Amino acid sequence: MTSELKPNRGSKPRIAVAMSGGVDSSVCAALLVEQGYDVIGLTMQLYDHGAATSKSKTCCAGQDIHDAKRVADKVGIPHYVLDYEKRFEKDVIIPFAESYQRGETPIPCILCNQTVKFRDLIDAARDIGAEALATGHYIRRVEDNETVSLHRAIDQSKDQSYFLFATTPEQLAFVRFPLGDISKSETRALAEKFDLDIADKADSQDICFVPTGSYTGIVDKFRSGDPSKGRFVHVDGHDMGEHNGIEHYTVGQRRGLGLGGEAEPLYVVEIRPRNHQVVVGPRADLAKHEIDVRDVNWLGALGGVPEAETRIQARVRNTHEPVPALVSRGSRQDQAKVSFDEPLYGVSPGQACVFYDGDQVLGGGWIMPGGTNMTVPHNKRNEGAAVLSA
Amino acid sequence: MTVQDHRIYLDYNATAPVYAEVVDAVATALRERGNASSVHADGRSVRAAIEDARDSVGELVGVPSSAITFSSGGTEANATVIRGLLGSGAVSKVYCSTIEHPSVLEHVDPQRRSSVNGDGQIDLNKLDDALKKQHEPFLFCIMLANNETGVIQPVGEVSALVHERGGLVLCDSVQGPGKLSLGTDSLGADFLTFSSHKIGGPQGVGCFAINTDVALEPMLIGGGQEKKRRSGTENAPGIAGFGAAARVTGGRSDGEQIEQIRDQLEDALLEARPDAFVFGQNVPRILNTTNIAIPGVSSERQLIKLDLAGFSVSAGSACSSGKVSASHVLLAMGVSEDMAKSSIRISIGAETAWSDLEKFVEIWATL
Numbered sequence: 001m002t003s004e005l006k007p008n009r010g011s012k013p014r015i016a017v018a019m020s021g022g023v024d025s026s027v028c029a030a031l032l033v034e035q036g037y038d039v040i041g042l043t044m045q046l047y048d049h050g051a052a053t054s055k056s057k058t059c060c061a062g063q064d065i066h067d068a069k070r071v072a073d074k075v076g077i078p079h080y081v082l083d084y085e086k087r088f089e090k091d092v093i094i095p096f097a098e099s100y101q102r103g104e105t106p107i108p109c110i111l112c113n114q115t116v117k118f119r120d121l122i123d124a125a126r127d128i129g130a131e132a133l134a135t136g137h138y139i140r141r142v143e144d145n146e147t148v149s150l151h152r153a154i155d156q157s158k159d160q161s162y163f164l165f166a167t168t169p170e171q172l173a174f175v176r177f178p179l180g181d182i183s184k185s186e187t188r189a190l191a192e193k194f195d196l197d198i199a200d201k202a203d204s205q206d207i208c209f210v211p212t213g214s215y216t217g218i219v220d221k222f223r224s225g226d227p228s229k230g231r232f233v234h235v236d237g238h239d240m241g242e243h244n245g246i247e248h249y250t251v252g253q254r255r256g257l258g259l260g261g262e263a264e265p266l267y268v269v270e271i272r273p274r275n276h277q278v279v280v281g282p283r284a285d286l287a288k289h290e291i292d293v294r295d296v297n298w299l300g301a302l303g304g305v306p307e308a309e310t311r312i313q314a315r316v317r318n319t320h321e322p323v324p325a326l327v328s329r330g331s332r333q334d335q336a337k338v339s340f341d342e343p344l345y346g347v348s349p350g351q352a353c354v355f356y357d358g359d360q361v362l363g364g365g366w367i368m369p370g371g372t373n374m375t376v377p378h379n380k381r382n383e384g385a386a387v388l389s390a
Numbered sequence: 391m392t393v394q395d396h397r398i399y400l401d402y403n404a405t406a407p408v409y410a411e412v413v414d415a416v417a418t419a420l421r422e423r424g425n426a427s428s429v430h431a432d433g434r435s436v437r438a439a440i441e442d443a444r445d446s447v448g449e450l451v452g453v454p455s456s457a458i459t460f461s462s463g464g465t466e467a468n469a470t471v472i473r474g475l476l477g478s479g480a481v482s483k484v485y486c487s488t489i490e491h492p493s494v495l496e497h498v499d500p501q502r503r504s505s506v507n508g509d510g511q512i513d514l515n516k517l518d519d520a521l522k523k524q525h526e527p528f529l530f531c532i533m534l535a536n537n538e539t540g541v542i543q544p545v546g547e548v549s550a551l552v553h554e555r556g557g558l559v560l561c562d563s564v565q566g567p568g569k570l571s572l573g574t575d576s577l578g579a580d581f582l583t584f585s586s587h588k589i590g591g592p593q594g595v596g597c598f599a600i601n602t603d604v605a606l607e608p609m610l611i612g613g614g615q616e617k618k619r620r621s622g623t624e625n626a627p628g629i630a631g632f633g634a635a636a637r638v639t640g641g642r643s644d645g646e647q648i649e650q651i652r653d654q655l656e657d658a659l660l661e662a663r664p665d666a667f668v669f670g671q672n673v674p675r676i677l678n679t680t681n682i683a684i685p686g687v688s689s690e691r692q693l694i695k696l697d698l699a700g701f702s703v704s705a706g707s708a709c710s711s712g713k714v715s716a717s718h719v720l721l722a723m724g725v726s727e728d729m730a731k732s733s734i735r736i737s738i739g740a741e742t743a744w745s746d747l748e749k750f751v752e753i754w755a756t757l
Contacts, residue, residue: 040698045713069712080694081712128694 014038015176016125017134018117019072019079021064023201024136026071027187028178030194032134033075040128041072041079044116046088047209062211067198074196082124084116091115093209097222100215100247103271103369104350107163107318108207114166122174132176139164139361140180141172148172150299150361155183162318165354165364166297219247230276232259235269235285243278246271252286252346267346270369287343290372291316293353293365296336300355300362305329305336313356314338316347316367322356336365347371398746401702402588402678403537403565403737408631409590415634416592419627426624427615436626443633450567450636451584453599459619460629463596464564464585465493468531470609470620471560471581471598472497475529477607481558485520486531487512487543488722494531494562495718504530509673510541510723512548521555528555533562534577535570538706538719538735540679541670542570549578558604564588564596568639569676580604586628590740591635595628644740649677652738655747656680662755669720669733681720683733684757690714692734692757699753705734 017029019041032039049062065081072079092111099106125133137160138153150172153159167175179187191199206213228247232240240259243249253268259280269286270279298304307329313322324341338353347367354364399407419439424432426440448455461467472494475481485502486494489510495503504517512532530552535542549559561579567589585596600606606619613621656668659682669681684692689705693714696703706717720730738747
């Protein structure tokens with residue numbers, strides 16, 4: 001663990017661990033106990049589990065909270081459940097629903113890290129006298145003299161840096177990621193070694209508050225304004241029939257459109273929330289050369305995003321690898337412009353664009369609608385950068 | 391490993407620490423080998439222990455031992471009476487106060503809950519008005535003393551009103567023994583329910599007392615134990631422990647002393663933080679309970695910091711997850727949600743020393 005905290009027999013520094021009940025955060029807690037810290041487990045109650053799964057007689061807490069309690073008991077640490085239901089609704093669920101209504105494809109996990117986890121939970125950790133908050137994320141925090149930087153995990157297949165781009169320097173000073181230097185299989189082995197019951201537990205997949213996988217119910221629940229049914233429109237301008245509502249679509253989507261009979265497969269290339277149009281077209285129309293990002297968090301050299309174009313690697317989806325790009329300050333201080341060396345296909349507004357310099361995370365921002373479609377020469381079509389699925 | 395060595399326990403209303411006599415009684419019963427329903431000497435010996443316990447509990451709570459049916463605790467006792475009366479057809483509707491324990495409250499339609507005043511006592515005028523409209527046989531449930539605020543309810547008056555209207559009364563008396571004088575005569579209730587672990591007995595055992603000849607449909611059938619009111623082999627060690635706890639509780643005379651240090655505690659708390667507020671201070675409360683809010687400091691935060699400092703207190707009704715919710719009792723009293731979410735309950739008992747409370751005040755004042 002990279003840390004200035006030095007456990008010793010005299011006075012053990014207190015460290016809070018965000019425990020989800022999963023393997024990663026459980027091992028994280030057990031490791032810190034083994035290293036001699038005064039560890040306190042904190043679990044966030046984010047939503048009513050019974051309501052989310054439509055089982056009214058089910059406890060508000062899911063199995064995960066019970067698992068976290070069992071692990072805390074096993075490793076011998078105090079454990080508390082913090083009720084963040086209201087804040088989570090306000091800061092994560094409602095913005096999630098609103099983002100879909102704006103024709104975007106949101107990532108609630110990042111909003112959660114940004115708000116309840118790294119704001120409220122850090123406050124709670126400080127309040128109980130902890131000197132740091134550890135989480136089970138796969139990402140590395142490197143401390144070098146006076147500076148602290150964020151780097152991709154050693155286990156690139158588990159790297160969670162995409163979800164943590166918004167971690168501010170102040171937050172970074174307080175958080176620790178003990179698993180950034182080990183692989184997932186090592187984590188599972190440690191869970192076995194510590195004899196934790198959850199060693200074989202599957203990784204979480206879905207968005208936690210939509211365990212049934214149907215996020216549109218959430219969008220409906222918090223909808224402000226009319227349902228968003230509208231028309232499919234081809235890029236060449238012709239009408240292609242009615243769609244079920246813009247929140248059902250994401251830029252780059254090919255499957256499930258129900259639009260057959262075209263020579264080339266059709267993709268969603270743009271969503272126009274104002275008139276509820278879903279614009280579809282051939283893959284070439286997805287190509288994006290340059291995008292704008294908002295609410296930029298900059299973790300590189302002091303002074304924010306450089307005004308001059310600066311060489312970075314950019315990642316527009318968690319499942320994509322970073323690609324060569326240039327970043328420069330945008331028209332506003334908190335915005336940036338990103339130009340990709342090769343056009344990218346399937347860049348969805350509302351997703352994050354994360355900046356890297358090799359393994360180091362330089363920050364990132366939220367992808368804004370628009371951007372520049374570079375005209376791709378015909379002989380170059382179907383080549384180039386990331387190929388999308390979904 | 392036991393956690394109690396360096397801790398100060400101030401949560402008697404949740405569970406009172408078990409008396410040494412109880413440990414002995416439970417251990418003795420565990421060493422028996424019979425089933426109380428058996429004809430042989432081993433069985434008779436267990437039966438005798440159960441009946442001795444029944445006598446002791448009856449004596450403590452002021453009812454004939456023949457009126458007592460053992461259960462797995464207060465929750466089951468409440469459910470057995472409420473569902474039993476509905477099941478037998480003796481009543482068709484169930485009413486209660488808004489501050490009942492969830493084990494009563496959740497049996498009752500929210501429309502049929504009778505409000506309390508700002509001090510946390512049932513509003514007798516409103517109750518009277520509500521009962522005037524009542525024409526079907528009904529049950530009214532009123533607790534003897536509230537577990538969260540300690541506020542004592544006018545059970546005798548409620549019983550008189552209910553009986554006047556032809557209803558039956560269930561009095562959840564779980565917080566009563568050792569803290570109040572009891573008995574159906576003074577309360578006038580038709581059913582009383584009790585829990586062993588609130589009086590220093592083992593968890594997982596309780597009872598109800600019947601003071602009427604109305605029929606109860608049993609919830610558990612098959613075996614016919616407890617005069618067919620509650621089938622299933624008796625929890626003999628638990629019942630023996632309950633009996634021992636009843637005997638110790640009945641023999642204690644330190645109530646005034648406990649009340650005195652409780653009052654002293656409240657003075658010290660309010661002196662340390664004049665912005666704090668004690669609920670129910672204007673009305674009679676049981677002698678060991680203080681419910682106090684620090685405006686702006688969440689219960690959750692208070693509980694965690696006090697726990698880490700070695701003090702066990704509680705707040706609201708903790709879900710099994712450990713999430714701390716606002717107390718439904720304080721909300722029913724008209725307390726704002728913010729204020730209700732800033733309160734904790736301190737409940738003391740025989741082993742609480744003033745020096746413990748001095749340490750508590752010192753830490754609490756810094757929250």
